[in-house]
Amino acid sequence: MINRLLVANRAEIASRVFRTCRRLGIETVAIHSDADAGLPYVAEADTAVRLPGNTPGETYLRADLVIEAAKKAGADAIHPGYGFLSENADFAQAVVDAGLTWVGPDPSSITSMGSKIGAKALMKAAGVPILEAPESPTEADLPLLVKASAGGGGRGMRIVRALADLEGEIGKAREEAASAFGDGTVFVEPYVERGRHVEVQVVGDGAGDVLVLGERDCSIQRRHQKVVEEAPAPALPQATREALHEAAHAAAAAIDYRGAGTVEFLYDEDADRFFFLEMNTRLQVEHPVTELVHGVDLVEMQLAVAEGRGLPAVEQGGAPATTGRRDPGAPDGHAIEVRLYAEDPAADYQPQSGVLTTFEVPDEPGVRVDRGFVSGSEVSTFYDAMLAKVMVHAPTREQACRQLAGVLRRTRIHGLVTNRDQLVAILTDPDFVAGRVSTAFLSGWSSSERQRTGVETTDAPLAAAIAVAETQRLARTVQHRIPVAFRNVPSQPQRTEFEAVTGSTDDVLAVEWWGGRDGYTAEGVRVLRVSTGSSDGVEVVLERDGLATTYACRVTGLPGRETVDVDAPSGYRRLVRVPRFLDPSEQVASGSLLAPMPGSVVKVLVEQGQQVAAGDPVLVLEAMKMQHTVSAPTDGVVSRLEVAPGTQVAAGEVMAVVEEQG
Template sequence: MFNKILIANRGEIAVRIIRAARELGVGTVAIYSTADRDALHVHLADEVICVGPARSTESYLNMNNILSAAVATGAQAIHPGFGFLSENSKFARLCEEMNIKFIGPSAKVMDMMGDKINARAEMIKAGVPVTPGSEGEVHTTDEAVKIAEEIGYPIMLKASAGGGGKGIRKVNNVEELVPAFEAAQAEAQAAFGNGAMFIERMIFPARHIEVQILGDSQGNVIHLGERDCSLQRNNQKVLEESPSVAIGHTLRNEITAAAVKAAQHVSYENAGTIEFLLDESSGKFYFMEMNTRVQVEHPVTEFVSGVDIVKEQIRVANGNELSVKQEDVTFSGHAIECRINAENPKFNFAPSPGKITNLFLPSGGVGLRVDSAMYSGYSIPPYYDSMIAKVIVHGENRFEALMKMQRALLEFDVEGVITNVDFQLELISDPHVVAGDYDTSFLGNVFLPEYQKED
């Protein structure tokens, strides 16, 4: 096993990785920006090293400084977490060249599956269903208009190198296409340095279903079931659960088998997620994209499967076989995760950085977990993502999980900053959500208009 790994991230995921590594007997190195010198992951790691100023491009995205930190501290591997450099194939390739193990898939596989156009082509080869769309990159509005006419409206414009909801636009007709294309392309260029787009028919309404997969260097690939991530705002997930109430036994077997087939086709190694859109009216599902990293919502799957995904990541990167085979994986109960952000839902979800003057995190009972890097007296910096905690619950059934989440959110108390805790409490208590009657349009088209009326 590795003696020491460097965590190229911050916040709750950095804390999560440090804890997993410590339980495996592996030493840890935390990197931090000058804005994060008092962050929890800095306090918890065995060694710490500053990699730059507050701006992400000069610290958490600074490949040279991070690799220098790994060399200086003797770290044998780097865990990128999610976000930042986690899906950057150049960084993974630099790690390979420097004989530092990147805890994730190879740069080659990241290039293949991280680019949405390449990924679509590979899935077609693998026999995995994909939505009708453009065959390659789309660079001009003239090309976009022609392709949209061929596949039919409504359509989705997506950045080829995108992620995190950036460079995505829904287009209902030709009048909307040109301004939407130009805006999405500009956003993609600014966010990823790549303005290439692709177009696909919009499956709407739909369920957003993702399957967690794990692969090792010996060619073993397994799935850990599915998550329903349909409750989204601006293409960003808000709440996730497993299993999905929209999927029965037969469809579950089909969609998880398709995910394993997809991962096997590209010889996938480490943790990843295959994302699908499910048309509930027809029962058909379509490949959307692959995330070549650990997901924010991985604890939901850990609760229902009993498999520690982060520990598996470290073991696999060390060259070990997966500790479980598919026939060993069993699923129990129901799990739900709510993302807690420092933001003001009543003011268009504006970020709310500041000093936490008092904090009480929910606890007690079986099946409750809070992943966070917060503590009383900590100042949330304004430079990074607004997520400050994840509340995850597990119950024998969905009703018990819903009640446990309501109880947990009622206990959650943070003072000094505004959070979306009350928003999440209203969402988890909404009759549609309680009944499992929602899709990707529900939060934006049904719940939010009613929520905002309450002012």
């Protein structure tokens, strides 16, 4: 029996495992880096152990530190979560050698499936269909996909559409894989342009008993990383569904799999055939959708297997099963999960960091939220940018789409740019609602071009300006009788300018308004109500063309440079007030290359004084284990070079200057 469990992971992952442990009466132990000390999961655990450092390599990837922490806290078992060391066979063996219970597959199974190259050979021998690229590809074999043999999550993965690019893309993939996984081994396979990513959940007892818990569709991806997942997979022929389950069972049986795992397939819908991609010998981020439709707790199953109690009873579709393949009954309804990221889809999904000032998800029937952050949490630059998983379980897929979109619309997220609005647009997209999905769904796709339910409103900047004025009025310590925005020339309006951080492509949004004893007024708009004192900050109700819209505004920052978070039915806007007088010290030279996000410079490709052309790569920046190339904005000469490999930079920091040549 497991009495005290350490989770060798962080944030949402640790919180998820702790929840099951609390229900089962198992004590919990958290480990954390310095950067994670203030996150909720640390306080949720019965015991927390600090690991020195901030980066994964300093903390969560140090097997010796994790095992030492378990012993120090009196833990008798370790759950790896998903990510970091969860698929590290050496770590699993070290846990066993330390006399602790390992809540996961046998180390030999991890080794068998840890190399995608080796796993493909094993699956081919087991009769599972695989994708194979020719040794000497030609133009007819394009496109190709370069993939890292170790790890996943889209890191070390590159699409090749021209043979001339193959060698260079292999080199880039090796570098990224080595940085993310410590292993630069890559391989090449055919790329199915509009395939679907379908995976099957299995749980084995290590003695030949394998439970197959249906399939999930995880086709909606950006940068080969999953964004939306659902169970069961939509529009899948029943014969194909059964064949997928049979192939997943064969894969698990081939290695006498123990614990929870996922067998991933690429499904070619046009040809109605599928191919083995990989087996994740761990729990997956998207496992909750399977739990919701089958009424199980996969973490509880993992613990039962680790304690030697075998697979728990699950409602069967037919007669009671003996040792061998087992299948549950038909799934109950439909579940959809979205990954809420601190990232900017409009800026090539650049990860964001900083304080999450507000994070409130509606608590409604059928809604489940697995989160790693709460209001006031700080999102660091060291780890994955996922804030939470938001899920809905409903009787039908159509209902799940509509309910989840509504929950996301009513979710309040302030302080950071997120992909929330993009997720709403995906869930309401006609193709997605109809089940027409593929891994290419987001290619060239813009959420701003998609029709969303609700009426688009355009007065967020005006509401923000009024909220700023009202906040300043409440902060007064003198002259309370003077009307808001009083001026000697009342015929002229006040003018407030904002820079839109999210929700608009405009550089500057300017609004004009008046303030007086009778309140606020603006051209073409009626200000129906301005209220303060609630937890929402300032609520502004505006009427334009007979349509009244409520804007919930929160004002933060220094006077003259306020940041206003505005929630409206049409979406979220973050506006930063442009100061009337700019500080010359804050200006940057023309041609400056600013860091698009906090990160570390891994490569500098030019020298000071070098001539460059517009679009030439200047340096490579790494943030959250993804590499981003920063290119020259114009033809010119590199007049300043402020960084070198290893330099840590903050967002907006000048890294180099390309001086345009006249």
